[in-house]
Amino acid sequence: MNPPSSIGQTADIYAGRFANQRQVFTHLRGAAGTAFIPDRVEVICNENPEPRLAHWFSQGDSAAIEDSLGLNTTCVIIFEHAQAELDTAGTDRLTYLGSFVALRNRP
Numbered sequence: 001m002n003p004p005s006s007i008g009q010t011a012d013i014y015a016g017r018f019a020n021q022r023q024v025f026t027h028l029r030g031a032a033g034t035a036f037i038p039d040r041v042e043v044i045c046n047e048n049p050e051p052r053l054a055h056w057f058s059q060g061d062s063a064a065i066e067d068s069l070g071l072n073t074t075c076v077i078i079f080e081h082a083q084a085e086l087d088t089a090g091t092d093r094l095t096y097l098g099s100f101v102a103l104r105n106r107p
Contacts, residue, residue, distance in 0.1 A: 009080045011056065011102045013065055014094040015072035021045050024076055031091045032084035040082035044075040061100045068097045077102075 018024045021043045028036055044052050049069065053062040056077065069075055076094060078084050079102060090096040 009102050010099050011080070012078045012086070012099050013068075013097040014076040014078065014086065014090055015069050015097055016074045016076065016094040017072055018045055018074045018093070024074060027091065027093055028076075028084055031086060031094075032082075036084035037082050040079045041084065042077040042079070044077075046073050049075050056102045056104055057100055058103060065097060065100065 016024075016027075018027070024043045024045065025038055025041070028038075028041065042052070042056070049066055050062060053065050053075070056062075057065065065075065072095070078086070086094065086096070088096045
């Protein structure tokens, strides 16, 4: 069972270029291993990220994350307890943008 999440949990944000969510999860399995918990990862791929970022983060953090995405097409939010610690090095396809405080619960 996943540990309960709490308001104010930390989320690591990564940016990359992927055609779809399936490619992101395949990449994460390879980079983080099979123990990672996909339900603790949010992927925003090839769409306007602002509404979904605003669901999790403050208005200021949402804007900062969106600005940091640059020309990348994919935003990957890895919440606490996802068992996908990629650290600030990211991967060959994901660039670390920073850690932000998520204001809503993630089941």
